[in-house]
Amino acid sequence: MFRKTSPLVFILASIFLCFSCVPTRQFQELQSKQQNCQDELEMEKEKNLKLSESNNELSGKLDVLNEKYQNMLADTVQLSRRLQSARERLSRMEKSNQDLLNQLAGVQAGNEKETKALLSQIKKAQNELRLREDEVLSLEKEMDTRKRALDTLQAELNQRDQRLQELESALSRKDEAVRALKQKVMSALTGFDGNGLSITTKNGKVYVSMDEKLLFKSGSYQVDQRGVEALGNLAGVLAQNKDINVMIEGHTDNVPYNGTGELKDNWDLSVKRATSIVRILVLNTGIDAERLTVAGRSKYVPIGTNASPEGRSRNRRTEIILTPKLDELFKILESN
Structure with missing residues (x-):
């Protein structure tokens, strides 16, 4: 004869199945956001290329x-x-x-x-x-x-x-405007220089690069208090300069992520870190969330060699890319 199964067993099994689905849905959502971010980045690159070609053609x-x-x-x-x-x-x-x-x-x-x-x-x-x-x-x-x-x-x-x-x-x-923005960011982040922070300009954009040690503990996507302070200062600049679009990119080294829980690999880690930064920035009510874009780049955009500890440390970073809007330039080009 079959033994009667306890109702408690069915309840525990149902709870287990529900929670096991959550990371999968989150990962699928993050993958979708990642693809949207990548598409928008390609569109920005195409706009910049069109601008350069139009300028050369006009000359x-x-x-x-x-x-x-x-x-x-x-x-x-x-x-x-x-x-x-x-x-x-x-x-x-x-x-x-x-x-x-x-x-x-x-x-x-x-x-x-x-x-x-x-x-x-x-x-x-x-x-x-x-x-x-x-x-x-x-x-x-x-x-x-x-x-x-x-x-x-x-x-x-x-x-x-x-x-x-x-x-x-x-x-x-x-x-x-890019030079002035860089100066404002540097002034706002005074005191963080030499602590895993660098600010550069490239291709008409301001790049704020923050090393892992400034923002996160190893393998974590929870922002440290020191990082929260730096991001709060940066958010103040972004709130005052509303004609700036912001891309937050998470980067890792090539060491496989071996954590447990909802994070499965470096893709997950890079996206979650970028998302954690966005959530801190939007605490400033002066920042419109429509200006912000999140992207996780995993290990695929290194700035140093992954063959050394120093290079891997440089690769574990978050880049906040500030881009002035080009509406005025595109209006001039369209009038031609």
Whole structure:
């Protein structure tokens, strides 16, 4: 006969099954967030590449327009000289024609033969005079056409130059904003230098890199009190600079994670550490959570060799990447 199973056994089994599902769901959610972060990072890289290519293309177009303008200007100068020469020849022809008319008036009382010869010369001179007048008229029309084309090209050149100046000015303001942001971050984190903190700029962004020893105990994703203090100071800067997007990236070395519980590997550890930092930053009500992005990079973006303890220590870090918004720059590019 079968022995009757105790209801307590069924209750304990149900509880065990429920709790065993939680880490799996959390891991799937973290994987989804990781993919979203990676996609957004790629989009930012693509935007920066588009900005660089558009700037180069605009500079190239400006060079072509400058060359075209100089060539047309040279042609216009040459045409102006031709027109001046034609006008001088026309003036000489008119004087010569007047001289012949004067001669005709003087010999009207002479013989018929001389009169016919003089009339023939006058007719020839008048025909040549008409040809010169037609030439001058044609050159004046061509000159007028060239002038209108030159004015149009000059206007386009001025417009392109203005757009390029606007773009260069916007880039300069962005670079100045990055420098100012770096200085503010450095001032806010004074006292943490040399304790696992470094602040650098690269590709128009400010990188705040914090070593594991500043934020976490080994294998943990709970932020130490010293790290909470540093993150609180940084949050104050971010709250005052609302046009800054923030990416928090967790990094590990290549040593496999052998912990227990909900963390299975370095992917989990890097994501959980980045998430822990975000939760501290958003305690500052001046920071809009929509500006924040979390990413776990595991062991795949090292900055040092994993063959030495020193290199592995450098790789176990969290990077907070601050990016000024590029809305102004993209508006200028779209207007082109």
